[in-house]
Amino acid sequence: MNKMFTTRSLIVILSVTLFFAGCYEWRNIFQPETVAINSYFDVWLSAQDDGNPDNDWTNPDLHDIGLFGVQLPIGWDVQDSITYFIKTTEAGYDNGGILIYSASHSQTLTDSIPPAPGYYWWGAKTDGEASMIYFDSLYIQPRIYTDGQLGTFYLRYAIGDEDYWDRNPADDISDPIEITAISVGVNEVIGSANVSLFPNPASDQLNIRFKQYENNVVTASVIDLRGRTLITNRLLYSENTLNISQLSTGTYFLRLQTGSESTVQKFVVK
DSSP states (O other): OOOOOOOOOOSSOOOOOOSSOSSEEEEEEEOOSEEETTSEEEOEEEEEEOOOTTOOTTOTTOEEOEEEEEEEEBTBEEOSSEEEEEEESSTTOOEEEEEEEOHHHHHHHHHHSOOOTTEEEEEEEESSOEEOTTEEEEEEOOEEEOOSOOEEEEEEEEEEETTOGGGTTOSEEOOOEEEEEESSOSOTTTSTTTEEEESSSBSSEEEEEESSOSSOOEEEEEEOTTSOEEEEEEEOSSEEEEEOTTOOSEEEEEEEEETTEEEEEEEEEO
C-alpha cells in the first residue's frame, strides 16, 4: 500500500488526482468558476482515506516520491515549488514538502495520457519521499497563471507515485473541470482586489470589507476542510462582520457569491 491519492470534487470543487494512490481520495477541491485573463488563481485540494477496510496506515514503509499533474490550456502555467502537507492521526508524524516541476514526469503524462488539442500536461514530483504512516489527510494549494486567452477551458488533475508505473503514470485522473477566463476578472464586487478579510487569523469575529459596493447582495459561506458549510450569511453593506466564535481553531474557506459568480478565500481561526 505504498501509495498516494484518488479523486472526488467540490465547488467547482473538482474531481482530481494527486500523490500516492489507491488508499485515499479527494475530500475537497475548491476552484474558482471564473478567472481574469493575465492573472492567477489558487486551487485548494485535500485528500482523505478512501474507506477501504484493507487500508493499514500504521505500516512504517508507507513512503514514496509523490507525483502531481495538471492539464492546462497551452499558454497557462503553474507556479513551481508547490507546498504540500500531510496530517496524521498520531503526534509527531505530520510531514510535508515541496512539489517541484519535472520535465520527465510532464513528458510521461503526455505520452501515457494524451492531452486534448490545445492543452498540455504540467507535472511535478515531491522533493523527497513523503511519509503516509498514520495518514489522516493531505493538503495542497497550487497557483495557476492564465494568459490573454478568453473563453471557457477545462482543467484536469492527476496524482500517483513513482513505484506504481502500471497506473500509467497516475492512480487517478479527474474529469475535465470547467473554468471561464474573462477580461474584467471575477465579479468586481467579490474579486480579491476588492475584498479585505481581517483580522486573519481571527478569533471571535471576521470582518469583510468591500472597497467598492453598490447595493449588491453577497452570500458568504464558511466552509471547513471537510467541505461542510458551517455558516451562511448575506452581506448587505460595504463593511460586514461574521460571528465565528463557535468555530474551532484551524483553517477555513470563505466562499463569496453574487449572482452566478463566486470566489473563495482562506482564513485562519486562532
